[in-house]
Structure formats: structure tokens, C-alpha cells
Amino acid sequence: MTATGDTPKRLRRLLKRREFLRAARGSRAGRAGFSLQAIAGAAEVPGLGFTVTRKTGNSPERSRIKRRLRAASEACSSQFRPHHDYVLIGRREALTVPFEALVEGLSGAIARVHAGKAQSQRPPGNRNETQ
């Protein structure tokens, strides 16, 4: 799991509850199949975490959602910026959405998240429902 020097595209995987909670305070963007959260962090290597709640489905469905999202994030791994942490929250639609649409959505969501961060910090109480 350690990122070696010759593979710089390798991402750091977020593991701890604290890291997920921190990312939840950042800006977010929703797309079909997932919701993306991003926040600036100290580490140079960008971090990425996946989470799918119990309510989404049973075990094979949750597992499959994570796999498809993981494959999609491999496809656009170069777009993740250094000094940032990302969390992908899986939704049920991730089971059925075509894979190209998933990759496209993720690419757009990353751009959207950084654009939203540039304009202002998230004001408290304002639900950021961007769809």
C-alpha cells in the first residue's frame, strides 16, 4: 500500500473514521451513482476513500458499487490534485449506470468541487444541492 517513487499516480487510501469526517466538512458534488466530497489536506499525495452505507443494499451490491467506483477512479486518477482528500459516497444507481457515464461524471465532479471551493467556503446551513 506504500506509494513507491516510480508510480506517482498511486493514491493514498483513506482508512480512518477521522479522515472521513474531515472530508465531510469540505465541498461536495453529486452525480448519478455517487457523491464526491473533497477538502484540502496536508499530505502531498492525494487521498481517496470509498464509503457505501448499509441502507444502500446488501453485501454483494455494496461490494459491487465500491468496485465500480474504484475502477472509475483509476480511469481519472491523474485529475486528483495533490494536497487534497476525496471521499466517494456510493449510491444505488452505481450498479446500473454505464461505466463511461460513471467516469465522465467523476471527472466533472472533480472539476465542480474545485470550482466551488474557489468561490467561497461552504456557508453553514446552506445545503449544497447541485444537480
Next chain:
RNA sequence: CCAGUUGACCGGGCGGCCGCUCCGCUCAGGCGGGGAGGAAAGUCCGGGCUCCAUCGAAAUACGGUGCCGGAUAACGUCCGGCGGGGGCGACCCCAGGGAAAGUGCCACAGAAAGCAAACCGCCCGGCUCCGGCCGGGCAAGGGUGAAAGGGUGCGGUAAGAGCGCACCGCGGCCCCGGCAACGGGGACGGCAGGGUAAACCCCACCGGGAGCAAGACCAAAUAGGGAUGACGCGGGUUUAGGCCCGGCCGGUUUUCGAGGCCAGUCAUCCGGGUUGGUUGCAUGAGGGCGCCGGCAACGGCGUUCCCAGAUGAAUGGUCGCCACGUCGAGGAAACUCGGCCCUACAGAACCCGGCUUACAGGUCAACUGGCGUC
């Protein structure tokens, strides 16, 4: 051919490209190989394994199991029987020990719900104001109820009654078959003992507790905790415990002393938290095939195979072809074309044996009933 019963099984296949994880080899570039299930699930039982407790066991309490025999490491599982119930049948279902050890409960209805009793009644005698009343006998009939003290019939009687008899049931006894549960038969008894133990309970048998986040080890870094004991210093004496002498007295409890507490020193013992890694960890009550024993569960022997090991948790993404299913169109049909689903239930986490539950679609075998033909 139709309907059904039981058992067993499959639960997409092949191939590109890009990835993930483990193992082996490596000339360090890579190469080769393995990679979810029948339920991996629920966690309802039984074990292995590890630690804790205990001299070893037994008992109490609590919990579980409950016809008999067998299988098994063990089981609440499985197999074969027995008994009861259901089905025309193949076959299916049953927590199926004990109610003469004791206690409790049996609503409503009913006279009466557990020990015998008598509401309407029936019979005999007496009295009568002719409505009935009193005394005695009876439990067959009526009525209530889920259940009313063996059932049916005949005899018997004032009316009746196991009062007597026959058959059936019941009870213990004897004989026979069976390892046994149990079954068959015989003579006897003369009915006593309603139901409920998934009510308490009694009897027999089983169970120490916790769980791989068990447990063992390594490294780093940080903090230095708790308990107990001794202790101011020097000298003398004694084997030692101790005793004696001198000077000095950490803080606090008003002062001194004793004692206590706190702080300090030393010794012994015990221990916490954080992060990462290794191990446990995959050769096992293991799978396939064949032969033998057994009705079977299963066992024995031979041979062969190595078959997932992740730790925010791998086994994926995508494309093509084929197969299956389904829908639509064409066709007399075989079939052709196009679309859809490109699949059900569901994802290993120490391992194994079961149970239970979920499951689109499909395959095979044996058997049963019915119809048709020969």
C-alpha cells in the same frame, strides 16, 4: 401422455484488452500459477484449537435434551425400526418419558369439573285441599359442556345399575416373537385411575467459562502508573531478631512526643494507553475415483489431487462470440430476423460436522395414481 411423490445435481460457457490480491521463480525488466458459495447467510446446536479457572471429581442452582436400536469426534444431526395421525397411493407429519410422588388450573354453561354427588326426571310406599308434599330406592333417559366416572347389545329389575353374560376397550399377570421400543396370544379382574407436564414438577442423560478482536511475539515512540515492605545518619553489641549511645530532625496535622497523611529513596510484584508488523492462517474428523463390509447412516482399504487467504477488506472494469429464456415479425413446420434479460438467492474473514432460511431457470433418476395403445 397427464397429474403427483421422493432423492440427487447444475445454477451460464469460451476468448481478447486493462487492472487487484496471494504463492513460486527471477538475470530485478518481468514470467508462471491460484483466486467466493450451495447456501460463504441466519448464528440455532455440536466439536477442534487457544487462553482463564480448578488437586481431581461430585453436588446444588440454572440451562438443555427426552419412544427403541445404531452411526459419529460430538450433536438438539443422520440412518433403520416402533407407536400415533393424514393421503386412493408413491409417501408425508409428530418435543413421542412420567398424570396410582405431590401441587395448581379447567373460563362461560351446567345440579355437579374431580370426590363423588343428583337439576329435570324414573320407580315404590304414605298423605292429599288433586296443585302436589313427605320418606326411601335409582343413575338408564333429558339437558350443559371440549370433557360428566368404560362403550354396544342381551338378560335382569318396582325402576335401575358390571348386578350378570357376550364382544370391544382398560389394568396388572403368564406364555411366545424381538437386542429393544413394541407386537401377538391366553386366562383373570369387574372398571378402580377425566384432561393438562410446549403449568409447576419428578425421573434419566448432557453441560466449567470465554472466544482467533482467543492467544503468542517483535519493533518504535511516549508516559512514567498502582500495590506492598523497608528507610534520617553514625557508632557499639548480638549468629540473628533486637538493644544501647551520640548528634541531627523534609512538609502537614497550633507547638513537643507518639501516631497518621503527603513528598523522597530503595526493593519486590502488578499493570495501562497509542501506532505498525509477524504469527495463529489453511494438509484438513479434506476432496475425487475404485473395491470391500453394512438394508442404511457410515466404516475399512487402495489410489490420486493440493483446491481463496483479503484486513476499509482482493476475486474487478470493458468488449466480442456462443448457449439459455422471453417478446415481436415472417412461415404450414423445421426455422429465420430483430429487441430485451444478457440472469435467481447472494460475498469467504480461525477451521470443521449439522440444522434453518433465501433462490430466476433448468437437468437426471426411482416410484405412485389415472388415461390411451399393444
Next chain:
RNA sequence: GCGGGUGUAGCUCAGGGGUAGAGCAUAACCUUGCCAAGGUUAGGGUCGUGAGUUCGAAUCUCAUCGCCCGCU
């Protein structure tokens, strides 16, 4: 991995073998000039589901489903 609780009227809960109840809510009526409060009455239940024991099950037993909560 281990363990516990709960499911009854629209909501919150009683009932632990013998005809399913309370409060709030709903509806109608009374009261008031009107509303609220108050009063009277009514309706509303597969007792989570399926088997079993029993004469009889919301209650006892077994299986199953959903929800909630602990410990590690």
C-alpha cells in the same frame, strides 16, 4: 465475534391461557353569538408472519421477518 430488548387501534403504551383495553387523535351530538376547553356517544385491530401444544393462544413452544441497543 458475543449478547440483550421490542413488534397490540392513526400515535404512545397496558394486558403473561377464557369475549382485546387506556390515553391522545378522528367523527357525530350537547354546551357557546362563534371558537377553544368541557361533557355524552360512536367508529377504528390479520395482536409482525407461519406452524405446533391446548377444549380454547395476543399470552405457552418452535421457526422466521423487521426495528432498536450494548460489549469486544
